[in-house]
Amino acid sequence: MSADSDPTLRVGAHESIAGGTYNAVDALVDDGGNCGQIFTHSPQVWQSPNIDDDEAEQFRAASDDHGVGPWVIHSSYLVNLCTPKADLREKSVGSMQEEVDAADRLGVPYVNVHLGAHTGAGVEQGLDNAASALDELDIPESVTVLVESDAGSGTKLGGDFEHLAAVLERSEQDLDICLDTAHAFAAGYDLSTAEGVEETVAELDEVVGLEHLECVHLNDSKHECGTNKDEHAHVGEGLIGEEGMRAFINHEELRDVPLVLETPTEDGKSFAWNIERVRELRE
Known part of the structure; x- marks a missing residue:
């Protein structure tokens, strides 16, 4: 079966919502994708999603018309669930509540979030903080929060699969996860060979459970395994490379995961180039 006729391949990109969230749908289709991710506002500032019912309906209709999905909302970069600081925690919880509510309006099933940094509180306290912060959310039934794996620099948590498992276990919410391949590689999980991919997927299954893996951020890495440096490269052209990416994309346990x-958008290579590259690597 060729990739183009493989109905299980869901691949897309993080698209801009400039001019309205529904514009992300057209951008995704233009790039050749069939699932995607958006910010509801600038991720660098504390800001509320400004999405009215008409815009939400246009987004839903456009997604349905083109048969694209699932979509993921990526939360603000300022959110820090692990923080010991009460004011930052309050802002983080408030921001996440707005994101899950926006997801419900847009018909988006997932909101993705980084755990953040414990900033000296310690790993266990940071994980407790994250779980209890998530427990403060009133998450609509149609929405699931995904905890994303991290590159693990400084006091940031989520670099170890055990961190993800701990938050899922300690929280009262029904949470799942998003695995970022570049982050996992930076955190020390070697995805550059078929054997490494097999070992990493097996460990993820043992520690967290693959039933919790609802999305993958498929990114190659500009830095070596275990460096904790988070800088993305084009698919197959970074230090994970073609062998690792091919093995990951075709892993039997991952074939249905979006x-x-x-x-990056550089070297004349766009999201469209990378999406096509994924299709070429799919067997």
Whole structure:
């Protein structure tokens, strides 16, 4: 079966909502994708999603018309669930509540979030903080929060699969996860060979459970395994490389998981180039 006729391949990218969230749908289709991710506002500031009912309906209708999905909302970069600081925690919880509510309006099933940094509180306290912060959310039934794996620099949590498992276990919410391949590689999980991919997927299954893996951020890495440096590269052209990416994309346990690209736009290579690259690597 060729990739183009493989109905299980869901691949897309993080698209801009400039001019309205519904514009992300057209951008995704233009790039050749069939699932995707958006921010509801600038991720660098504390800001509320400004999405009215008409815009939400246009987004839903456009997604349905083109048969694309699932979509993921990526939360603000300022959110820090692990923080010991009460004011930052309050802002983080408030921001996440707005995101899950926006997801419900848009018909988006997932909101993705980084755990953040414990900033000296310690790993266990940071994980407790994250779980209890998530427990404060009133998450609509149609929405699931995904905890994303991290590159693990400084005091950021989520670099170890055990961190993800701990938050899922300690929280009262029904949470799942998003695996970022570049982050996992940076955190020390070697995805550059078929053997490494097999070992990493097996470990993820043992520690967290693959039933919790609802999305993958498929990114190659500009830095070596275990460096904790988070900088994305084009699919197959970074240090994970073609062998690792091919093995990951074709892993029998991962074939149905949506792949969302956050690859750079440089060297004349766009999201469309990377999406096509994924299709070429799919067997």
